[in-house]
Amino acid sequence: MKGVREMKKRNSKNTLFAIGLALLVLVPVNSMARISKTVTITRQELMNKIKGGWAGQVIGVCYALPTEFKYQKRIIPDSIQMNLTGEYIKKHFNNDDIYVDAKFVEVIGRSGFDAPAELFGLEFANAEFELWGANQRARYNILQGTMPPESGHWKNTTASGQIDFQIEADFAGLTTAGGSLDATVDIADRVGHIMNYGDGWYSGVFVASMYSLAFIYDDVEVIINESLKLIPEESGFHRAISDVISMHKQYPDDWKTAWHEIEKRDWSYTLHYPFGVYSAFSMDANLNMAYVVVGLLYGQGDFFNSMDISMRCGQDSDCNPSSVGGVLGTILGYDKIPEAMLAAYKDVEDVTLNYTSVSLNDCYDICYKSSLDNIVKAGGKVDGDIITINYKSHDALPLEVAYPNIYPTDKIAVSKPIQQVGRIDFSGTGITIMGGPNFRKLGRKDHKLQDYVAKVEVTIDGKKAAIRNLPFSYHARTDVEIYFNFELPKGQHYIELKWLNPIEGAELSVDDYITYSDKIVRKEIKPRDPKKLKFPHPEHLQ
Secondary structure, three states, X not given: OHHHHHHOOOOOOOOOOOOOXXXXXXXXXXXXXXXXXXXXXXXXXHHHHHHHHHHHHHHHXXXXXXXXXXXXXXXXXXXXXXXXXXXXXXXXXOOHHHHHHHHHHHHHHHHOOOOXXXXXXXXXXXXOOOOOHHHHHHXXXXXXXXXXXXXXXXXXXXXXXXXXXXXXXXXXXXXXXXXXXHHHHHHHHHHHOOOOOOHHHHHHHHHHHHHHHOOOXXXXXXXXXXXXXXXXXXXHHHHHHHHHHHHHHHOOOOHHHHHHHHHHOHHHOOOOOOOOOOOOOOOEHHHHHHHHHHHHHHOOOEHHHHHHHHHHOOOOOOHHHHHHHHHHHHHHOHHHOOHHHHXXXXXXXXXXXXXXXXXXXXXXXXXXXXXXXXXXXXXXXXXXXXXXXXOEOOOOOOOOOOOOOOEEEEEEEEEEEHHHOOOEEEEEOEEEEEEEOOHHHHOOOOOOOOOOEEEEEEEEOOEEEEEEEEEOOOOOOOOOEEEEEOOOOOEEEEEEEEEOOOOOOOOOXXXXXXXXXXXXXXXXXXXXXXHHOOOOOOOOEO
16 A cells, blocks of 8 residues: 555543433443454345445434533533434435545546545545645645645645544445454545544544454454554554553543543643644544544443434534444434434435535445455455355554644733734744634625735844745635644744735734643643533424
8 A cells, every 4th residue: 555655754321312212222231352353244134234224324423412512621411412313314414424425435436436635635635625624735735736635734734633534434434344443544544544643543443443343343442442453552642542541441430530631641731733822722633533432331322322422522523423323324324324313314414415426325325335345355345145255454544643742831812913023032842823714704605805815024033034825715724723833942932924016905813822842831621601601503402
């Protein structure tokens, strides 16, 4: 795999849906220590699991959607109960957690599983959907000419360790069913490095592996441990998930105690993503994947309880139960998901997903074909209706470390137009300057400055360091950074910003800046008050 070779170089109460649902949906836990490496299933069973994976992730994200980022460094209390209805699924299934995932499936359907990273990147960057976080920074990089894998490398983004590929990696497991991990890693390399690197990439590989192994294992603990073998032990991600596994052993019946233990770990602390530094907000892959694993382990195989626990951990609390639901849905299969939920879901399976040309039904077919191909490539065979899967383990991946020995030391508010900022003096090894166009004032689409690109000259210690293009298009924006640099020599520095091409009506502001050095300066971070954070989708919250 060329891309991988290149890397070497560079217990809440069980909250069931309030629709009179009385049955429990259980995935066996510890039902088998390990199954044979050669597994036989039917074509129908393969498709049933693929459909279950897609249905599980859709139901999971819809179930928890009203809570997204509402609870930051807080557990969602038991008093908050979810009341998901079929109508809500019909209204909200077509969201970014699903259609960005499907965009990569669309590319596979049109250009094949072996499509190059550049093609995936261009399709992703030019798609009309809105993006944020590591995804938007990757889009900006690609549109500015920095192609994968450099588009996701830590030197080119402040968000390489964020959750983005974790959210979208479902397809990488559903197109490589049955533990075809060579293929799983290969597609994860080509797509995941579009937007992530290091722990952020490992998180997506981990998700993809869990999906792939869910076709041949029915024990979530085995799936978690087998998937973790892919991740280098020296990585922060491996340490985070290993800690959660240990917490589960120490507190097997008390996920809330485990949650509080997670909060004490240094890996739960955001170090680089600007919105999360010295903030309760976290899109970090390590923390959010820890919440996925908490749900899978403490949910004890129950479909809804597992999603609910993951949701109650907070932060990106719709994406995390979506991953939980997808993995469990793959284990269970489509026909084991309660009909009460599937009745509504079936009504939307043939609807074209936003910003793509594919429906859920199309995604099933593409994943099915790709999985059959990858099963055969891995030494399995297809004989009529019978599929023989030859599971091959995979060596641990090469170590990727993003932002080595680079830690935040301070965050300074500025809140001035760029012309009034003047010289910024700071000490350390790096800086991120946040700001840009005011899209709240401009609007996101079809404003009069849509095609304008501001050019800002950046001077560090009296020497020109860069000219930054800052599009006033929300689609092409940098997201929140005017400039960042993590590779300065340790010491005193000063930075100046000059807007080279101002035009009438355009405004650029500097909001704040973060300084970095080789030793972390920690600050007290208080939980956010959920009453001050508006629910984006409140319809089914009680």
